Amino acid sequence: MAGALTTQTQYETVIGLEVHVQLKTQTKLFCACSTQFGVEQNQNTCPICLGMPGVLPVLNRQAVEYGILAGLALNCGIALITKFDRKQYFYPDLPKGYQISQYDLPVCHDGYLEIMGQKIRILRAHLEEDAGKLVHAGAAGLAGSTHSLVDLNRAGVPLLEIVSQPDMRSSEQARLYAETLRNIVRYLGVCDGNLEEGSMRVEANVSIRPLGSETYGTKTELKNMNSFRSIQKAIDYEVARQTELIDSGERVIQESRLWNEATGTTASMRSKEEAHDYRYFPDPDLRPLEISPEWVERIRQAMPELPLQRLNRLQEEFGLSEYDASVLVELKELGDFFDEAVEHTSHYKALTNWLMGDITAYLKNNHKNLEDTRLTPKNLALMVQMVDSNQISSAIAKKILPDLIETGTAPDMLVKEKGLIQNSDESQIQQICQQVIVENAEEVAAFRSGKEKLFGFFVGQVMKASRGTANPEVVNRLMRELLKG
Numbered sequence: 001m002a003g004a005l006t007t008q009t010q011y012e013t014v015i016g017l018e019v020h021v022q023l024k025t026q027t028k029l030f031c032a033c034s035t036q037f038g039v040e041q042n043q044n045t046c047p048i049c050l051g052m053p054g055v056l057p058v059l060n061r062q063a064v065e066y067g068i069l070a071g072l073a074l075n076c077g078i079a080l081i082t083k084f085d086r087k088q089y090f091y092p093d094l095p096k097g098y099q100i101s102q103y104d105l106p107v108c109h110d111g112y113l114e115i116m117g118q119k120i121r122i123l124r125a126h127l128e129e130d131a132g133k134l135v136h137a138g139a140a141g142l143a144g145s146t147h148s149l150v151d152l153n154r155a156g157v158p159l160l161e162i163v164s165q166p167d168m169r170s171s172e173q174a175r176l177y178a179e180t181l182r183n184i185v186r187y188l189g190v191c192d193g194n195l196e197e198g199s200m201r202v203e204a205n206v207s208i209r210p211l212g213s214e215t216y217g218t219k220t221e222l223k224n225m226n227s228f229r230s231i232q233k234a235i236d237y238e239v240a241r242q243t244e245l246i247d248s249g250e251r252v253i254q255e256s257r258l259w260n261e262a263t264g265t266t267a268s269m270r271s272k273e274e275a276h277d278y279r280y281f282p283d284p285d286l287r288p289l290e291i292s293p294e295w296v297e298r299i300r301q302a303m304p305e306l307p308l309q310r311l312n313r314l315q316e317e318f319g320l321s322e323y324d325a326s327v328l329v330e331l332k333e334l335g336d337f338f339d340e341a342v343e344h345t346s347h348y349k350a351l352t353n354w355l356m357g358d359i360t361a362y363l364k365n366n367h368k369n370l371e372d373t374r375l376t377p378k379n380l381a382l383m384v385q386m387v388d389s390n391q392i393s394s395a396i397a398k399k400i401l402p403d404l405i406e407t408g409t410a411p412d413m414l415v416k417e418k419g420l421i422q423n424s425d426e427s428q429i430q431q432i433c434q435q436v437i438v439e440n441a442e443e444v445a446a447f448r449s450g451k452e453k454l455f456g457f458f459v460g461q462v463m464k465a466s467r468g469t470a471n472p473e474v475v476n477r478l479m480r481e482l483l484k485g
């Protein structure tokens, strides 16, 4: 038609996440081998997890309880009967030739998480065993390696795979969903949630469709994102790539794509198998598992505090702002530390400021976690009390903080050792002030002729001369009087 305008198509992003969390059990999912990380290759193996013929798997009760606990925290229904299925595929890190997973009766189903004010539905969460690991050896990296070695320590370690519905509409929402999930499993104590070490692995199914369309576009599956930031970046890249393809009249191919952190791009890995390729069937060695409502109820009763509950409690009980509370909730150690410290002081805001400010900065600069230091909640609370009661200035507190963190010495001892107790003795401070005035005649003259800004300079000189111990309030007052002349 003449005069018709071609307008740029607007697309909507559709994202679903599949998250594997490694459950923190002592032993593997179907044998008594240890799950300990970082031991010698193939040390944690036995005929069962090596996939020898004629052996029988025995289900780990703790893994099932962790799965149920996570499911309850994700608002899921818990199956009354669940079962285990064999997922057949061949790969050198899978000696059995199949992985024991759950196909049509997962332990958890139909939950949700609320992210950015929107319910993200969770389709299912099921238990499965991890595969082993290939170590590409001989030369530097995969490309130049001459051979591969198999390490089966990880084979049989329990995983919970949490599958969302394609309900997310932005990369930011997907990142927040993954972060929220990580926090929940860490609060539950069922998983470390460490993306870099692989104890939590996130895969994103990403597609785009014209805005307003009801049908989904062809999706690609993104893998190999080792941080929350890279989840967001990989999705952004993929959305741009798909948009360009479709706008230029091409088609998106359904496939798995690997995120490359160095280049900031995704690359095709293999075309995605359909579910039936795996030829799932019930594992004949494992009976279906009945889960009684009483068992679920016992697990529900023992549920620890979740991030959202702590967020509300910190605001209600201690009057923290939503922002402060969210920082303490975000990093569980920080919140745990706060909860212990408030037993020793009621200066909640000051405590929070120290934790969010100087302490977080110290940890960042020194690449440490809070639990790797010798700082105790009691010592921090004590220091806050000393500042509040004017025993030390906050400048002194800042000065002794590294020692408090590194040595674990109580703050009152530290201050005594270093002779840093705050001095409020007026005659002594007056003496120092007078000394500073005598030594800085030029500045005094300038101040008296109207250069008021110099006042800070005089106070600074007094603080320096007293090695920071002079009570700043007293210094301010006396200095002002003396400078009047």
Ligand SMILES: [Zn+2]
Residues within 6 Å of the ligand: 028, 031, 032, 033, 044, 045, 046, 047, 048, 049, 050, 156
């Ligand atoms: Zn084993």
